[in-house]
Each structure stands twice: as structure tokens, then as C-alpha cells.
Amino acid sequence: MQNFHPRHFAIVPAAGSGTRMGADKPKQYLPLLGRPLIHHALATLCAAPDIDRVYVVLSVGDAEWMRHDWSALGPKLVPLFCGGPSRADSVLAGLRAISGEAAQSDWVLVHDAARPCLAPWHIDKLVRELAHDEVGGLLAVPVADTLKQADGHRRVAATVPRDRLWQAQTPQMFRYVMLRRALESAHGVTDEASAIEAAGLHPRLIEGDATNLKVTFPLDLHLAEWILQNRER
Numbered sequence: 001m002q003n004f005h006p007r008h009f010a011i012v013p014a015a016g017s018g019t020r021m022g023a024d025k026p027k028q029y030l031p032l033l034g035r036p037l038i039h040h041a042l043a044t045l046c047a048a049p050d051i052d053r054v055y056v057v058l059s060v061g062d063a064e065w066m067r068h069d070w071s072a073l074g075p076k077l078v079p080l081f082c083g084g085p086s087r088a089d090s091v092l093a094g095l096r097a098i099s100g101e102a103a104q105s106d107w108v109l110v111h112d113a114a115r116p117c118l119a120p121w122h123i124d125k126l127v128r129e130l131a132h133d134e135v136g137g138l139l140a141v142p143v144a145d146t147l148k149q150a151d152g153h154r155r156v157a158a159t160v161p162r163d164r165l166w167q168a169q170t171p172q173m174f175r176y177v178m179l180r181r182a183l184e185s186a187h188g189v190t191d192e193a194s195a196i197e198a199a200g201l202h203p204r205l206i207e208g209d210a211t212n213l214k215v216t217f218p219l220d221l222h223l224a225e226w227i228l229q230n231r232e233r
């Protein structure tokens with residue numbers, strides 16, 4: 001029976017170690033405008049009227065989460081201490097953990113904890129534009145720079161034509177059963193869309209914007225701070 005009112009569940013992978021950040025703690029807990037970095041995306045997702053639950057996937061041994069008070073984010077937020085060795089493992093563990101809650105045709109939006117500048121309009125656009133899509137899709141931005149492919153000596157081997165090249169972001173939004181089956185079958189994928197592609201399907205690209213950056217390196221933290229401080233509300 002078709003589900004005419006599917007629910008929307010957010011899964012936030014937050015079990016990484018932040019190696020490239022080189023900080024003394026996992027980057028999702030680094031301070032950003034007076035709160036842990038992870039707070040910002042969680043607050044946006046919990047405040048989104050379309051989102052029914054926000055599951056944050058933490059590492060099994062995460063001892064930092066309990067040091068913070070998340071009550072202001074409301075009852076939607078559910079921590080899951082089931083992160084895995086890779087981002088895909090963490091997402092799949094989160095999907096498995098919510099199997100009793102999610103119907104097969106419910107939507108799952110996977111969003112990196114490391115993308116703190118997620119805006120309400122990013123979520124609204126993704127949910128609205130994919131509402132009747134057979135596959136699902138992801139926020140992404142068209143590549144703006146000319147891309148060079150390096151040889152083994154860090155010299156230019158080729159210029160990569162950038163027409164039709166996009167940079168993937170998150171949230172990535174797929175139906176629960178499709179995403180779980182795709183991740184259970186895929187190996188070594190970097191994002192949810194790659195698993196869906198490996199299943200022979202073609203996710204839809206929903207144009208986002210550069211403010212939804214992933215905090216990966218130290219400079220990104222300063223960029224994120226500027227974006228959040230200067231964003232039109």
C-alpha cells in the first residue's frame with residue numbers, strides 16, 4: 001500500500017575522529033560560536049518542521065556527548081552509540097538501529113555532523129523537490145573552478161572538463177529500504193548516493209550553495225564561523 005504521508009528521519013553520522021583537522025578532540029566537538037560544532041546542524045534539523053526524528057550516530061566509546069546539555073534541541077533528538085569504522089558503516093548502523101521506527105517508504109536524510117552551516121532552506125528545498133522522486137537525491141553544487149588532474153610528480157597531467165561536474169554535499173535523501181539495501185550491498189562507498197548509484201540508480205542533484213561546507217581542515221572552522229555570523233536569518 002502506498003504511503004501517502006511518509007515521515008522524514010535525519011541520520012547524522014558523527015562518529016569520526018577528525019584526523020585532517022588535527023585537533024585534540026574529534027572535530028564535531030570543537031567550539032564554534034560558543035557551542036560544539038555538531039550543535040549547529042542538530043539544531044537546524046530538530047527545528048525543521050518536516051523532520052520527525054534526528055538520530056545522531058556517535059562512536060561506541062564517545063564520552064564527550066554526555067558532557068553537554070542537548071535538552072534545548074527538544075524531543076526529536078536521539079543519540080545512537082553505534083558508529084562504525086567508516087562513515088558508511090556508521091550510517092548503516094544507524095539505519096539498522098531505527099528499523100523498528102522507520103517504515104520502508106519513509107525518507108531518510110543523511111547529514112554530516114561536520115556540516116554545521118546547514119540552513120532551513122536547504123532542508124526545505126531537498127524535501128520539496130524530492131517528495132515525489134522515485135530514487136531520491138542529494139544537495140550538491142556545480143564545480144566552479146577549473147579542475148586539474150595531477151601526475152605522480154604533482155604536475156598537471158590533464159585538465160578535467162568541468163561541465164556536468166558537481167560537488168556532493170549532504171543531506172542526501174533516500175527511502176529507508178532503498179538506502180539500507182544499497183548500503184548493505186555496496187563496499188567502500190564515500191557517500192549514500194554512491195551506494196544508490198552502485199545499485200544502478202541515478203540520484204537527483206538538488207542545487208545547494210557553498211555555505212553548506214564540510215568542516216575538514218582548520219581553516220574551514222573559521223569559514224563556518226563567518227557564515228553562521230553573517231547569514232541572513
Ligand SMILES: Nc1ccn([C@@H]2O[C@H](COP(=O)(O)OP(=O)(O)OP(=O)(O)O)[C@@H](O)[C@H]2O)c(=O)n1
Nearest residue numbers: 013014015016017018019020085086087113114
Ligand atoms: N567512521 C566514521 C567516519 C566519519 N563519520 C562522520 O562522517 C562525517 C563526514 O566525515 P569526515 O568529514 O571525513 O569526518 P572525519 O572522518 O571525522 O574526518 P577525517 O577524515 O579527517 O578523519 C563526519 O560528521 C564524521 O563524524 C562517521 O560518522 N563515522
Ligand SMILES: C[C@](O)(CO)[C@H](O)COP(=O)(O)O
Nearest residue numbers: 087112168169170190191214
Ligand atoms: C558525504 C560527503 O560529505 C559528500 O561530499 C563526503 O563524501 C564525506 O567525505 P568524508 O571523507 O567522509 O569527509
